[in-house]
Amino acid sequence: MSDRIFGGVGLALAIFYIWAASTIKLTFMVDLVGPRTFPYLIGAGLALTSIYMILRPDDEPDWPSASGVLEILAATVIMLLYGRFLPEVGFIISTALATAYLTWRLGTLPPWSLVVGATTSVGIYIVFHLILGLSLAKGPLGF
DSSP states (O other): OHHHHHHHHHHHHHHHHHHHHHTOOOOSOOOSSOTTHHHHHHHHHHHHHHHHHHHSOOOOOOOOOHHHHHHHHHHHHHHHHHHHHHHHHOHHHHHHHHHHHHHHHTTOOHHHHHHHHHHHHHHHHIIIIIITOOOOOOOTTOO
């Protein structure tokens, strides 16, 4: 039943998405496929997978216990806090703390989760800021 509900919501979203894509204004400088093609493909893919979920649902899932729901809510709060404090604390520190918490909750021992958080944060910083030249949030330490 839950797959059918999820498929119905997905199908409604796909219909809305395709309708919204149809409202994209065409200009005189249009390439061969046009600006609507990619959104149409995304909407069609979502519609097809949603219809499949409606017609061929899986068995009912085992829903998480109350503690599992609390874990999901805690991870959601961490991600919201990450987005909130990223501009003020900076990319490296925010990403290291968020990654450390999330890896800890996924089963990594606390000392190792700090190592994983720090190395992930620095690694992403090196690739996206130093190599690719993208701008990332600077913290109080200037990086």
